Amino acid sequence: MKLHQLQALIASAETGSIRAAARSLDMSQAAVTKALRELETEQQLPLFVRTPSGLNFTEYGKVLLTHARLVLKQLEHAQTELDHLRGKAQGRLCVGVTPWVALTFLPEVVLAFRARMPDIHLELFESLMAVAQPLLRDGSMDFAIGQLHPAQATPEFSCETLLDYQTSVLVRQGHPRQNAQSIHELLDQDWTLNYAPDGHDALMQELFWKHSAQIDEKRIIRAHSLAILQMMLERADMCTWGPTILSTASPFLGRLVSLNLTEQFEPRQLSIVTRRNGSLSNPALCFTDCLLQVIRRHARSAKKEDRQLFETLRLLV
Structure with missing residues (x-):
């Protein structure tokens, strides 16, 4: 499998047609079609079928698509790491945030993160776990800040617990x-x-x-x-x-x-939820560090509103 073939596969899935995929990749339709045919030939499996409404992926295609997205995400992480080492932090960070954190700590976290990594494109999802799980699974989301039931923590996901909440x-x-x-x-x-x-x-x-x-x-x-x-x-x-x-x-x-x-x-646990065996990029680690600093600052605060918040929260880190 070659990188341009995986890119053609992902673009076709995201746009719904080969024509639109070609436009998004700045390639010819013939080149996208060739890349997809080569991929099917190499695997000796049907990956998609054409319909009047666009492309429908087979079960084989859906499996390959999930892994293709993970591969490209890891390559994106690698590029971000190299940019960081050469002193030019760029890239994209996609984070899922459970609603109650978005309503309390998130604005301060984002301001702190932007001050430290202003060139990272930050994308935030309101991350009820029903929304976050499929995005974590296919690599579209770097990590989620939320609650994962222990039964769901293996084998797909792992958690770093931050606090308990009532x-x-x-x-x-x-x-x-x-x-x-x-x-x-x-x-x-x-x-x-x-x-x-x-x-x-x-x-x-x-x-x-x-x-x-x-x-x-x-x-x-x-x-x-x-x-x-x-x-x-x-x-x-x-x-x-x-x-x-x-x-x-x-x-x-x-x-x-x-x-x-x-x-x-x-009590439920607020955790950093990631794909098991996945690695967090430097921007992701920076974001989680900003989150911990903000939570700890509020936990130590004597302000009435902070004391009220921590009546139902218990910091674990």
Whole structure:
């Protein structure tokens, strides 16, 4: 396999057609077609099929595409490392950030990172793990700052844990069940939850099943962004479960309430999540260092708002 063949494969997948791939690579259509045919011939496998709507990749093509993206990502890391050694740090860093961190520490982290590496193009995703996992898997995302259930940590991903955070059931201020004392009083309510594709059972176990609570799952809306989750809480009177800190972080302060239920939920861990056996580039290490410095500074602060934040957080590093 040659680099230009992998580039043609990725461009064809991302643009949906050979013509568009040729434009994006500044190559002729004939050159892209030749590169793809050579790749299929070498592997002796069908990688894609042409359809009126564009290219559809076979299972073989999808597997190769994932690895091709990882290869190009590692080459990008290598170039960034070499640029750093020659005193010219350039490149791109893609980071997934769990919403509550984005609402609290992230602005200071970004300012510190930009001061240290102003020539790195930074791309940030609101990284609920359902969004982050596929991007980490194919190399599109360098790392994520979030919570990964222990069952998902192997064999694909590894975690460096930064802190523990408390979780609770959350509703809007003024919700009819705001004074509920048990999860059993909320089983007739509608819920909005977020979980990764392989995280459904773990979430249901933690929130309902281990408390002998059975909920009709037709009552659950799966939300893939914080904005959707917020709208479902505030305008559709749904319940959710998540970091307690959301009830004290802007823009939710005074709008969300953390319920004081008799059921206790295990703390979750905020971690640096990476592909197992992957290596972080110098910009990635710089970003994580900035994050740790900002968190530690707030943990030592005597300000009222910082003390309030760390009522539900426990620093582990």
